[in-house]
Amino acid sequence: MAEVIHLGGSISCGRLYLDDLDFDMPGGQHVSVKKTFKPDGRPGHDTANLIARHRGRYHLLGLFCRPGMKVLDFPCGSGYAAQLLEAQGIIYEGRDFDEPTLEYARHMYSGPKSRFNFGDLTKPELATGNYDLIGCLEGIEHINQGFQLPAIEAFWQALKPGGILVISSPENSSGESSPGRDNQWHEWELNKNDFMVLLASVFEAKNVELITLREVLHTGVMSTCFYAVCRKSI
Numbered sequence: 523m524a525e526v527i528h529l530g531g532s533i534s535c536g537r538l539y540l541d542d543l544d545f546d547m548p549g550g551q552h553v554s555v556k557k558t559f560k561p562d563g564r565p566g567h568d569t570a571n572l573i574a575r576h577r578g579r580y581h582l583l584g585l586f587c588r589p590g591m592k593v594l595d596f597p598c599g600s601g602y603a604a605q606l607l608e609a610q611g612i613i614y615e616g617r618d619f620d621e622p623t624l625e626y627a628r629h630m631y632s633g634p635k636s637r638f639n640f641g642d643l644t645k646p647e648l649a650t651g652n653y654d655l656i657g658c659l660e661g662i663e664h665i666n667q668g669f670q671l672p673a674i675e676a677f678w679q680a681l682k683p684g685g686i687l688v689i690s691s692p693e694n695s696s697g698e699s700s701p702g703r704d705n706q707w708h709e710w711e712l713n714k715n716d717f718m719v720l721l722a723s724v725f726e727a728k729n730v731e732l733i734t735l736r737e738v739l740h741t742g743v744m745s746t747c748f749y750a751v752c753r754k755s756i
Contacts, residue, residue: 527622531556537623538576539600545629553622575737576660580606582749583657583688587612591654594680596641597661601627604636612655617641644669648680656681658689663702667710674724681754687725691717693746704743717748725752 527547530539543555558572580603587593589611595603598616600623607614614636618624627638641647643658643665656677662670677687694711695703702708712720714734721730733749 525551527551527553529553529555529622529626530558537599538572539626540602541630543626543629545625547622547625553625555626577606579659579690583659584610586655586686586688592652594653594656596656596658597643598627598638599623601631601638604631608633608636615639643673646673646676648676650679651682653680654682654685656687658687660690662689662691663708663711665709670710670720671723674720678724678754683754684756685754687752689750689752691748693748714748717750721750721752726755729753729755
């Protein structure tokens with residue numbers, strides 16, 4: 523009997539899947555995906571809020587999309603951004619390290635101008651000067667502190683001159699940069715100063731614009747998240 527991999531369907535999965543899907547992996551494993559946050563008896567979790575916030579981040583990325591641009595979404599998770607951004611006429615590439623989730627993305631969202639490849643933020647391995655726009659949304663906090671600077675350097679190297687990086691980072695609730703206190707999946711959360719220092723050490727400080735957003739999470743908890751728009755000099 524083939525191994526069965528179960529994804530989604532619960533707040534504990536750590537990823538957002540918008541639709542149910544069953545499929546087989548190239549290696550023979552069967553994958554059963556359930557739409558994330560189906561009712562599981564847990565009070566206080568607002569699914570609509572969760573989906574709206576995740577989609578909203580990609581609408582920010584969409585502000586910088588233009589027809590024909592090569593756009594990298596890293597990490598791409600379940601790949602729904604490809605569908606959100608396709609109307610912009612971009613050439614989309616999503617990268618993620620989780621192979622079953624990548625295969626889900628390929629089944630759901632691949633198209634003539636959308637593709638999905640393996641990618642690990644701790645070892646980005648990106649071609650030089652290949653992208654007009656890179657989105658790293660819900661990403662940098664998922665890798666250890668020692669990998670964060672090399673990841674930003676890899677993004678800078680992968681951008682074309684004049685290219686843009688849009689990146690988010692949640693603030694640690696302690697106010698200090700440290701492992702996540704409220705999210706088990708966050709290996710290293712940055713405070714505002716450390717996030718800016720990290721970005722300005724690679725992109726010139728004058729080319730980094732920072733937005734601070736306070737929002738209520740799907741759990742009802744107030745959270746602060748930083749969004750930065752970083753432009754590579756021409």
